[in-house]
Amino acid sequence: MKELLKAVFLVDLIKGLAVTFRNQKPSLIYTEQYPKERPLVAERYRGAPRLNVHPDTDETLCIACNLCALACPEQLIVVGAERNKETRRKELTTFTYDVSRCMFCGLCEDACPVDALELTQDFELASYTREGAIWDRQMLEEGPLPTEYKH
Amino acid sequence: MATSTTFLDTNELVLNMGPQHPSTHGVLRVILKLDGEKVMGADCVIGYLHRGVEKIAENRTYQQFAPYVDRMDYVAAVSNGLGYCLAVETLGGIEVPERAQCVRVILTELNRIASHLLWLGTHALDIGAMTPVFYCFREREEVLKIFEKYCGARLTTHAFRIGGLQYETYDTFEKDCHAFCDWFEKKVDEYEELLTTNRIWVGRTKGVGILDAEACKTYGVTGPVLRAAGVEWDLRKAQPYCGYEKYDFDIPTCANGDTYDRYIVRMQEFRQSVRIIRQAVDSLPEGPIKGRVSKVFKPPIGEAYESIEAPKGELGYYVVSDGSTQPYRLRVRPPSFVNLQALDEMCRGCLVADVVAIIGTIDIVLGEVDR
Amino acid sequence: MEEILDNPYLQPIIATLLIVAVFPLVAGYMVLAERKVLADLQVRLGPMRVGPYGFLQPLADAFKLMLKEDIIPAASDKWIFWGAPVLSTFTALTAFAVIPFSDKFYVADVNIGILFILAMSSLGILGLILGGWSSNSKYSLLGALRSAAQMVSYEVPLGFTTVTALMVAETLSMQGIVQSQLDKGVWIAFSNYGLMLVPAVVFIIAAVAETNRAPFDLPEAESEIVAGFHTEYSGFRWALFFLAEYASIFVICGIAVTVFFGGWLRPFANVGFLETPLNVAFPILLFVVIGAGCALGAVRVTLAYEKAIMGVLALAMFLVAGLFAIPMINELIIGFFWFLFKVLIFIYVFIWVRGTFPRFRYDQLMQVGWKYLIPISMGGLIVNGIVLLFTS
Numbered sequence: 001m002k003e004l005l006k007a008v009f010l011v012d013l014i015k016g017l018a019v020t021f022r023n024q025k026p027s028l029i030y031t032e033q034y035p036k037e038r039p040l041v042a043e044r045y046r047g048a049p050r051l052n053v054h055p056d057t058d059e060t061l062c063i064a065c066n067l068c069a070l071a072c073p074e075q076l077i078v079v080g081a082e083r084n085k086e087t088r089r090k091e092l093t094t095f096t097y098d099v100s101r102c103m104f105c106g107l108c109e110d111a112c113p114v115d116a117l118e119l120t121q122d123f124e125l126a127s128y129t130r131e132g133a134i135w136d137r138q139m140l141e142e143g144p145l146p147t148e149y150k151h
Numbered sequence: 152m153a154t155s156t157t158f159l160d161t162n163e164l165v166l167n168m169g170p171q172h173p174s175t176h177g178v179l180r181v182i183l184k185l186d187g188e189k190v191m192g193a194d195c196v197i198g199y200l201h202r203g204v205e206k207i208a209e210n211r212t213y214q215q216f217a218p219y220v221d222r223m224d225y226v227a228a229v230s231n232g233l234g235y236c237l238a239v240e241t242l243g244g245i246e247v248p249e250r251a252q253c254v255r256v257i258l259t260e261l262n263r264i265a266s267h268l269l270w271l272g273t274h275a276l277d278i279g280a281m282t283p284v285f286y287c288f289r290e291r292e293e294v295l296k297i298f299e300k301y302c303g304a305r306l307t308t309h310a311f312r313i314g315g316l317q318y319e320t321y322d323t324f325e326k327d328c329h330a331f332c333d334w335f336e337k338k339v340d341e342y343e344e345l346l347t348t349n350r351i352w353v354g355r356t357k358g359v360g361i362l363d364a365e366a367c368k369t370y371g372v373t374g375p376v377l378r379a380a381g382v383e384w385d386l387r388k389a390q391p392y393c394g395y396e397k398y399d400f401d402i403p404t405c406a407n408g409d410t411y412d413r414y415i416v417r418m419q420e421f422r423q424s425v426r427i428i429r430q431a432v433d434s435l436p437e438g439p440i441k442g443r444v445s446k447v448f449k450p451p452i453g454e455a456y457e458s459i460e461a462p463k464g465e466l467g468y469y470v471v472s473d474g475s476t477q478p479y480r481l482r483v484r485p486p487s488f489v490n491l492q493a494l495d496e497m498c499r500g501c502l503v504a505d506v507v508a509i510i511g512t513i514d515i516v517l518g519e520v521d522r
Numbered sequence: 523m524e525e526i527l528d529n530p531y532l533q534p535i536i537a538t539l540l541i542v543a544v545f546p547l548v549a550g551y552m553v554l555a556e557r558k559v560l561a562d563l564q565v566r567l568g569p570m571r572v573g574p575y576g577f578l579q580p581l582a583d584a585f586k587l588m589l590k591e592d593i594i595p596a597a598s599d600k601w602i603f604w605g606a607p608v609l610s611t612f613t614a615l616t617a618f619a620v621i622p623f624s625d626k627f628y629v630a631d632v633n634i635g636i637l638f639i640l641a642m643s644s645l646g647i648l649g650l651i652l653g654g655w656s657s658n659s660k661y662s663l664l665g666a667l668r669s670a671a672q673m674v675s676y677e678v679p680l681g682f683t684t685v686t687a688l689m690v691a692e693t694l695s696m697q698g699i700v701q702s703q704l705d706k707g708v709w710i711a712f713s714n715y716g717l718m719l720v721p722a723v724v725f726i727i728a729a730v731a732e733t734n735r736a737p738f739d740l741p742e743a744e745s746e747i748v749a750g751f752h753t754e755y756s757g758f759r760w761a762l763f764f765l766a767e768y769a770s771i772f773v774i775c776g777i778a779v780t781v782f783f784g785g786w787l788r789p790f791a792n793v794g795f796l797e798t799p800l801n802v803a804f805p806i807l808l809f810v811v812i813g814a815g816c817a818l819g820a821v822r823v824t825l826a827y828e829k830a831i832m833g834v835l836a837l838a839m840f841l842v843a844g845l846f847a848i849p850m851i852n853e854l855i856i857g858f859f860w861f862l863f864k865v866l867i868f869i870y871v872f873i874w875v876r877g878t879f880p881r882f883r884y885d886q887l888m889q890v891g892w893k894y895l896i897p898i899s900m901g902g903l904i905v906n907g908i909v910l911l912f913t914s
Binding site for chain 3 (some may be wrong): 166281285349354502
Binding site (some may be wrong): 013016017019020021023024026028029030031033 | 562563564565566567570874875877878879
């Protein structure tokens, strides 16, 4: 009997309507206004790659060991090095990183023995050309400079 | 049949559903033979998302291939990673530390929730309920935030490495998991209020796409679809891995094997996953997170097969080693691909609208079907 | 001049021009309202980028649709493909002719008003069927056939419940129906010892189905048959279908309000002491609150032109509130206010229902129509008839 009455008075449907009505509370709105409000990504976020430099001397931390290039599943890192005649150490000359093929797996960052290569919190990597997605050493050290929209 | 006595010659209408169709969950193409709106047969055409993942594996080292498996079932990337890591660890005889196993359980169960949430949202959307999808994505976002904080990626996480984990848990990991569990349980109640008793929902799902236990076994269908047909089969209980035997949980089953039962089974699995996460977080042991794996990992010559209970069913990895750093052959047993075979059997005799509901209820991801 | 002013056709012509000119804009803002309300139900924000809080979105949409490439499929029946949306829009807008917006503002008060509206709304379906059929696409065809079957089954309960209400009102003229509710002192939905509530509910359900709204939106079920009858339509032709859909929603809500819920009458129209609080205080308060909301929005938005728009809106709202305070103008517009207010409530309910329920399946739709709604509406007709016979 109770079931029948429930069916006649559409209790199941009204329950559903109540759920959606409850969720109308403005404080429950979950949307982020992306270009207006920039999202806060996590500390460990694996975004744009960066080649770290020494904060005081501005010299690169990279020792040109080529481990990142070996670890990369897509083989998109090319490390250029030159042996310094005086110190007998390898020194970094060029470093290219093809962001367009990168899947941000983090293996290069894990492989780096000196914390020179790092995936950072920058996530806006769009460029107008395909070539623009191939980052050279300068770009990797400076990081991307995305346009910020004001409204 | 078509003789001179019939005035109207009736033909089957062949309707090409997909690969560009709003509710084929990606790029599935189904060729439907229709009599009016009644489905007489459904042929699946797959391969639009084929990337040759198994072949790629032969040209990558074992560690390098790990991020690729995330891209098969991209809504349950963590489960994929777990299956692959387990297979390679068996192959190489690597011991995984307790703590790593426990974190793996937490993350895979969170991922099960995320995957089921995506299923619920899109399934409800297919059936015409617009709102659950937004609620589900809100909850899924919270799971993804935990992933992001843990390993730095949201979808294709690459959370596990061969031998254990790469990342130690972050400071508020336990707190976040508990907070999510408490919050999420209330949200599951909300979905149930919105759908479980709703007469339109029940009408659309009850008795639709029935696949009984016998047919499930014939097709090799696993996962919630099998459990909805009344077979209590869950690899987490049947052949426990990753220390699942330590946790107390039930295998939800139903009897009829229709779309509604599959819905009920998955709703119950939400609650069971929450139970497992709570237990695992509370019993998280201290210790190392990675076993002993050499940087140049060369497993001995041999082969290994490991399967896990992914959100969609049995996910198996078969790896053959020739002693080098790269697998000689890798084969995946994807649950979506196997489950999709049953589509024709489930669709026969129902209406076009039901086909959409049935595709939704199998819970396929085309990345995994096509690989 | 006198001659022109006394001409009996003057008011209808002005009203017609006003409706035809204004309704497309109204439909645009109905779409915006729908998107905003749906977004609100779904914990989203809805359109926010065009203008302050997305307020200029309808204009941007209309502009975009007008600029879109005009595509007619090669295999379609061109003239019918061209004519179908025109037919739909035409009939939907024609139905406005007999809607009593207020005791002063209406195009015509025909003595068969309700019949005219029902006829027009069933003719509108022809547009959908022709559009679906002439597209020469399988999805469109399925959508068109679905809409044909749906209309046939849901016109019947719609008709039965309307007849029940007409029995109580004892007239077919739309103005007459409202007048009879004023005379009786009770809205038809609550008359006959509350028995009329059953036909009222059935009418609303059938109205949702008649306008192809969720959960009865089978002709355009996007997850099954892509977009149903308008799969092949794009650009402004598609916009015309949209316009027709929203016009018919407005019309059917207008009928529901007129026939069952007192039309332009205020609630408790015969209770004298409620005159001032409901007819003066309520609208003033409502518009002041909306105006305050706009003013708050003007403070919140950052860009200068957005601030200006919100500010002007706020001022306009305060101005309208002021108008309601002037007794002479109040008398003119209060009926219109109550009619729109009720219609908007109905439209909100339509959107709310759309945001909550899953879609029916084709056979279930037929079942609901033939097995539940038609018997219930027939029963309602008989029971209410008997009650009327013994009470009058």
